[in-house]
Amino acid sequence: MTIRNLLIVLVCFAASILEATLPMLFPPFLRSLRADLLLAVVLYLALHDEWVQGAGLSFFAGSLSDLSAATPPGIYAFLAVLTFVIVRTTASAFRADGGLQAGALAFVASLVHALFATLIFKLLFSGSSLALHASWLWSAFATGLGAMPIFALLRRLDESLLPAGETLGPGARARAR
Amino acid sequence: MFLTLPLFVYFLRDQKRWLDRALIAFTAPIEHAIVVAVGGATDAWGNYLWLVHTRAQDLELRREMLRQRAELQLASEITAENARLRGLLELADKSAPLKLLAAPVIAVGASPHSHTLRIARGTADGVQVGAAVIAPEGIVGTITQATAGYADVQLIVAPQAAVPALSARTRGRSTVRGTGDLARCHLDYALRTDELADGDLLVTAGGAGFFPKGLHIGHVVDVQKRATGMFIGAEVIPSVDFSRLDEVLVVLSSPSELAPPPVDPALVAPAAADLPKPSPRASQHAEPRPTAPDAAPGAPAGAGPTP
Numbered sequence: 182m183t184i185r186n187l188l189i190v191l192v193c194f195a196a197s198i199l200e201a202t203l204p205m206l207f208p209p210f211l212r213s214l215r216a217d218l219l220l221a222v223v224l225y226l227a228l229h230d231e232w233v234q235g236a237g238l239s240f241f242a243g244s245l246s247d248l249s250a251a252t253p254p255g256i257y258a259f260l261a262v263l264t265f266v267i268v269r270t271t272a273s274a275f276r277a278d279g280g281l282q283a284g285a286l287a288f289v290a291s292l293v294h295a296l297f298a299t300l301i302f303k304l305l306f307s308g309s310s311l312a313l314h315a316s317w318l319w320s321a322f323a324t325g326l327g328a329m330p331i332f333a334l335l336r337r338l339d340e341s342l343l344p345a346g347e348t349l350g351p352g353a354r355a356r357a358r
Numbered sequence: 359m360f361l362t363l364p365l366f367v368y369f370l371r372d373q374k375r376w377l378d379r380a381l382i383a384f385t386a387p388i389e390h391a392i393v394v395a396v397g398g399a400t401d402a403w404g405n406y407l408w409l410v411h412t413r414a415q416d417l418e419l420r421r422e423m424l425r426q427r428a429e430l431q432l433a434s435e436i437t438a439e440n441a442r443l444r445g446l447l448e449l450a451d452k453s454a455p456l457k458l459l460a461a462p463v464i465a466v467g468a469s470p471h472s473h474t475l476r477i478a479r480g481t482a483d484g485v486q487v488g489a490a491v492i493a494p495e496g497i498v499g500t501i502t503q504a505t506a507g508y509a510d511v512q513l514i515v516a517p518q519a520a521v522p523a524l525s526a527r528t529r530g531r532s533t534v535r536g537t538g539d540l541a542r543c544h545l546d547y548a549l550r551t552d553e554l555a556d557g558d559l560l561v562t563a564g565g566a567g568f569f570p571k572g573l574h575i576g577h578v579v580d581v582q583k584r585a586t587g588m589f590i591g592a593e594v595i596p597s598v599d600f601s602r603l604d605e606v607l608v609v610l611s612s613p614s615e616l617a618p619p620p621v622d623p624a625l626v627a628p629a630a631a632d633l634p635k636p637s638p639r640a641s642q643h644a645e646p647r648p649t650a651p652d653a654a655p656g657a658p659a660g661a662g663p664t665p
Binding site: 206 | 388463469476510512601
């Protein structure tokens with residue numbers, strides 16, 4: 182495991198802890214603002230990592246969500262890898278170096294992620310509803326906000342590890358090697 | 359190829375429990391520390407501000423306490439009378455005190471689409487997987503996994519959750535299923551003949567392995583009677599607001615697990631004297647039952663031995 186992968190794993194742990202505890206620190210009327218920070222990490226990996234490494238780390242990020250989800254194991258890991266594959270496949274269409282671009286991408290990705298999650302739950306559990314929930318929008322908004330510092334943090338981390346003269350972009354890390 | 363990775367996790371789910379527990383043991387104390395630290399700082403600031411109104415509130419609370427003491431005396435008289443009559447009729451004491459454990463909520467499920475809470479109580483406190491979790495307003499969920507100090511609670515609104523229900527008005531049975539929406543559940547298997555109506559209160563139906571009987575689940579809304587079929591469709595608004603839970607109660611033992619309480623002859627005698635004509639059958643029931651010698655010392659008052 183490289184130092185970068187180890188650092189990404191630590192960021193995943195921190196993101197998992199933060200997204201689980203932050204809603205408890207908000208006043209009750211703001212607790213619908215649940216940011217999916219692990220999704221933001223997966224998005225960053227999809228835009229900057231090569232396939233195998235990014236998929237592996239995305240799988241780890243999804244597994245952390247699985248840990249406390251009380252669903253059949255693997256659902257959130259599957260969703261994280263699926264999100265990685267979709268965004269990685271279409272990475273050339275996106276330009277999200279951070280800031281508002283990252284926020285906008287995370288907002289849309291969160292809504293799509295929620296839709297996939299609902300479809301999978303509907304397939305697995307007959308009682309699950311296919312209706313759109315207002316909480317999705319709040320969650321997507323919070324994920325958009327949370328993605329900005331996550332992208333900035335991961336970008337800074339990558340820049341500190343890249344050889345001098347290299348710039349970040351899709352597959353940049355692979356080229357650097 | 360990448361998408362098959364999670365399948366391995368699913369098939370290895372029994373082998374990876376230890377890993378789950380290890381990860382929870384690593385992350386939960388950090389979550390707990392964050393919530394305690396930030397909550398403590400917020401409380402300290404809030405308490406300082408509230409001191410301004412403390413004297414007025416103190417007076418108001420004293421008056422309220424006096425009022426409630428008077429009501430409590432009245433209630434204890436009614437409870438004693440109720441106990442005597444129940445003893446005569448040899449009814450199982452449905453209102454036997456539950457053995458409850460208060461637990462602070464320290465985190466929610468990591469994903470916004472998960473329907474779980476993490477509480478700062480675990481197997482070391484007697485919490486077991488499958489135990490019911492309730493709040494003063496109604497039922498919350500069940501314990502799905504537990505470590506020594508922490509446990510995860512699956513809410514009743516989770517898509518895979520189902521609770522046997524009873525209508526408080528019609529006594530008709532049904533099943534409340536989670537939909538994934540925090541504010542709504544779905545009602546299944548409610549018979550057309552039950553005549554459920556909007557606003558009807560649903561309570562837990564009890565039964566082994568489920569919630570104790572009689573706890574609030576929620577209110578029925580959007581009752582839809584189709585032209586054909588045995589069952590009606592309806593939605594349920596949960597009694598508990600899951601976004602406002604800071605503390606919950608874990609049911610460590612329920613009345614369904616407890617034997618009917620032994621009848622105190624001292625309580626029975628005066629009540630029997632009040633009855634106009636006690637039948638031979640009633641007299642037979644009034645005999646005190648022997649108490650099992652191995653009754654648990656920590657069992658709630660009036661409870662028999664636990665199985």
